[in-house]
Amino acid sequence: MDFFAAxxxxxxxVLIIGGxxxxxxxxxxxxxxxxxxxxxxxxxxxxxxxxxxxxxxxSLNIQNIIDVITGSLRQFIDxxxxxxxxxxxxxxxxxxxxxxxxxxxxxxxxxKRMVSSLSAILNKDFSKTHVEExxxxxxxxxxxxxxxxxxxxxxxxxxxxxxxxxxxxDTKTGLYREEEMTILYKITKQASNAVSSLQEVVETxxxxxxxxxxxxxxxxxxxxxxxxxxxxNPAAKTAVGLxxxxxxxxxxxxxxxxxxFDIKEKLEESVKLDKFLTVDDVLIDDRFFQIFVSPxxxxxxxxxxxIMGAVVVFHDITLKKQVEKMREDFxxxxxxxxxxxxxxxxxxxxxxxxxxxAKADLEYLNFVFQDSSRMLELVNDLLDVAxxxxxxxxxxxxxxxxxxxxxxxxxxxxxxxxxxxxxxETYFDPNIPKTVDLDPIxxxxxxxxxxxxxxxxxxxxxxxxxxxxxxxxxxxxxxESSAAGIxxxxxxxxxxxxxxxxxxxxxxxxxxxxxxxDKIVQLFxxxxxxxxxxxxxxxxxxxxxxxVVKGIVDAHGGSVxxxxxxGAGSSFYFMLPFNQ
Amino acid sequence: MKKILVVEDDAKMRKMLVDAFTEKGFKVxxxxxxQEGLKIAEEFKPDSIVLDLxxxxxxxxxxxxxxxxxxxxQSIPVTIxxxxxxxxxxxxxxxxxxxxYMIKSDVSIDDIVKRISDExx
Numbered sequence: 001m002d003f004f005a006a007x008x009x010x011x012x013x014v015l016i017i018g019g020x021x022x023x024x025x026x027x028x029x030x031x032x033x034x035x036x037x038x039x040x041x042x043x044x045x046x047x048x049x050x051x052x053x054x055x056x057x058x059s060l061n062i063q064n065i066i067d068v069i070t071g072s073l074r075q076f077i078d079x080x081x082x083x084x085x086x087x088x089x090x091x092x093x094x095x096x097x098x099x100x101x102x103x104x105x106x107x108x109x110x111x112k113r114m115v116s117s118l119s120a121i122l123n124k125d126f127s128k129t130h131v132e133e134x135x136x137x138x139x140x141x142x143x144x145x146x147x148x149x150x151x152x153x154x155x156x157x158x159x160x161x162x163x164x165x166x167x168x169x170d171t172k173t174g175l176y177r178e179e180e181m182t183i184l185y186k187i188t189k190q191a192s193n194a195v196s197s198l199q200e201v202v203e204t205x206x207x208x209x210x211x212x213x214x215x216x217x218x219x220x221x222x223x224x225x226x227x228x229x230x231x232x233n234p235a236a237k238t239a240v241g242l243x244x245x246x247x248x249x250x251x252x253x254x255x256x257x258x259x260x261f262d263i264k265e266k267l268e269e270s271v272k273l274d275k276f277l278t279v280d281d282v283l284i285d286d287r288f289f290q291i292f293v294s295p296x297x298x299x300x301x302x303x304x305x306x307i308m309g310a311v312v313v314f315h316d317i318t319l320k321k322q323v324e325k326m327r328e329d330f331x332x333x334x335x336x337x338x339x340x341x342x343x344x345x346x347x348x349x350x351x352x353x354x355x356x357x358a359k360a361d362l363e364y365l366n367f368v369f370q371d372s373s374r375m376l377e378l379v380n381d382l383l384d385v386a387x388x389x390x391x392x393x394x395x396x397x398x399x400x401x402x403x404x405x406x407x408x409x410x411x412x413x414x415x416x417x418x419x420x421x422x423x424x425e426t427y428f429d430p431n432i433p434k435t436v437d438l439d440p441i442x443x444x445x446x447x448x449x450x451x452x453x454x455x456x457x458x459x460x461x462x463x464x465x466x467x468x469x470x471x472x473x474x475x476x477x478x479x480e481s482s483a484a485g486i487x488x489x490x491x492x493x494x495x496x497x498x499x500x501x502x503x504x505x506x507x508x509x510x511x512x513x514x515x516x517x518d519k520i521v522q523l524f525x526x527x528x529x530x531x532x533x534x535x536x537x538x539x540x541x542x543x544x545x546x547x548v549v550k551g552i553v554d555a556h557g558g559s560v561x562x563x564x565x566x567g568a569g570s571s572f573y574f575m576l577p578f579n580q
Numbered sequence: 581m582k583k584i585l586v587v588e589d590d591a592k593m594r595k596m597l598v599d600a601f602t603e604k605g606f607k608v609x610x611x612x613x614x615q616e617g618l619k620i621a622e623e624f625k626p627d628s629i630v631l632d633l634x635x636x637x638x639x640x641x642x643x644x645x646x647x648x649x650x651x652x653x654q655s656i657p658v659t660i661x662x663x664x665x666x667x668x669x670x671x672x673x674x675x676x677x678x679x680x681y682m683i684k685s686d687v688s689i690d691d692i693v694k695r696i697s698d699e700x701x
Contacts, residue, residue, distance in 0.1 A: 336663060339685060344592045
């Protein structure tokens with residue numbers, strides 16, 4: 001008996017202890033599960049918030065956010081279809097993700113239920129509103145014809161406003177009990193709160209941005225990737241002729257700008273090619289604009305450097321244009337009012353000189369001729385430099401007889417050379433073709449400047465030669481020039497010149513004092529030559545002439561240079577590319 | 581005797597040209613603007629016209645256009661003599677059938693007379 005009693009007691013205690021432990025372990029496991037669940041939910045909320053933050057970036061797209069929420073419901077709740085409807089100004093968006101294949105009727109049924117729930121919540125009739133349907137996930141099938149047996153609606157509230165409805169539905173019965181519903185409520189509530197506070201942040205930022213943009217004088221229009229306007233300031237609206245306080249869309253801009261500036265095309269170009277575009281001189285109504293289009297990139301988050309849209313800036317340049325026009329008018333006034341009388345004085349004195357006056361008269365007439373020539377040159381140079389600087393220098397190339405042109409110039413400078421007691425000679429390479437493509441008017445200016453300088457800086461009884469030669473690539477310039485009977489200082493540069501492509505070389509060689517290397521460097525820059533000229537002695541010059549020469553030759557695609565030998569003279573030359 | 585019409589608003593320049601051409605043995609007529617120039621050209625029927633571009637009342641390019649519209653004016657050689665070196669304007673004049681153009685400050689009176697008389701030989 002004792003044995004049995006003892007055995008019983010032992011067994012009983014084992015049972016009790018075992019039971020206790022089992023219970024203890026069970027409880028522990030349940031706690032662990034519960035904690036795990038809690039942790040999982042906490043993690044989920046964190047994940048949603050993070051994902052929302054990352055994805056929303058600068059623009060808050062509620063639809064995207066709902067996509068994120070519905071996409072992650074699967075790990076908590078079983079369903080065949082999760083869907084949401086979302087109210088937009090013109091339509092309702094119905095989006096359903098199929099976890100399992102269901103029938104068309106199934107979808108239509110939940111859609112109908114959702115629209116009527118929304119109608120009830122918002123107290124608004126949606127029966128005539130267009131519903132845009134987007135389906136994803138599993139396919140619709142005819143073979144499954146299970147009806148909706150479980151269905152659960154939850155309103156989507158953002159910043160205290162119902163914006164839509166989230167639904168889960170299944171073909172099985174009795175799925176959504178209190179527990180699931182609680183989870184779903186919590187998730188949507190959490191997400192709603194997150195979105196609401198995010199929206200607040202975004203709205204504050206937007207207000208700040210709007211205030212900042214509104215205060216800018218330039219017209220600014222910023223759009224997202226779909227060319228929907230994100231920010232627009234009053235200056236942009238008035239620029240295109242829209243009222244500054246009306247709500248505008250990109251279509252208003254497209255319509256107002258018409259053919260003057262294709263804003264859509266430029267936005268697309270900028271966004272797709274990631275390119276900064278500038279369009280000059282767009283005339284809108286009676287104002288001129290310079291328009292910039294630039295892609296806008298995200299500066300933070302996972303979408304860093306991703307193009308999020310574009311910004312168009314309207315820069316009003318009307319005033320600048322007016323000033324430019326005034327300057328142009330002034331320049332042409334100068335041409336007429338200053339150049340004409342000076343030219344007359346020069347021509348009159350030249351005519352009188354030729355009429356064989358008494359020696360005393362002739363001397364005074366020479367003074368008039370020389371001074372008016374000098375002033376005329378100066379006026380011409382000033383006007384040309386002004387044009388060069390304004391970027392208004394036109395070069396109109398046409399087949400021209402360069403030999404004839406040079407001969408004419410030599411003839412024109414005869415009087416000048418005679419006064420300075422300098423001989424003027426010309427040398428031509430017989431290979432020069434009948435015509436070369438160049439702007440004859442500009443070429444005359446180049447030759448005028450070079451010749452007048454050469455004559456000015458050559459002492460009495462010296463010689464100024466105009467030399468023209470066709471150089472072939474790889475040929476020796478020394479041989480080429482000696483064959484043409486040309487003597488110049490260019491032979492010193494033979495090594496550099498020989499390798500140049502085929503070109504026409506025109507040089508003005510003098511027997512003047514020559515130039516040192518450091519002075520040559522300064523010659524072709526504005527104002528620098530002035531000092532060189534002063535240092536050279538009593539003969540003055542502004543040095544603007546060489547700036548003009550360089551400008552014209554550059555515009556022809558050629559190059560200019562000087563080769564000099566101190567005490568012996570200099571060759572000022574230019575090379576024009578020549579393809580024959 | 582060959583006939584030359586000088587259309588130039590600057591009276592001094594005009595006189596220099598008229599005198600120089602007369603001295604060379606041409607029969608010369610003159611006009612201070614394009615409108616007058618057209619009127620005189622129709623009666624005078626010059627063998628050559630020297631034409632300034634910038635003139636009041638009617639400028640040189642307009643006169644040239646009108647001249648070329650007339651049957652009698654289509655083949656008269658015209659030499660543009662100007663102080664405006666705007667390439668586009670000169671290109672426009674060339675398109676309208678101008679034989680020559682000269683920039684005033686680049687040529688002497690002798691040059692002008694010589695070139696035009698060479699052309700008429």
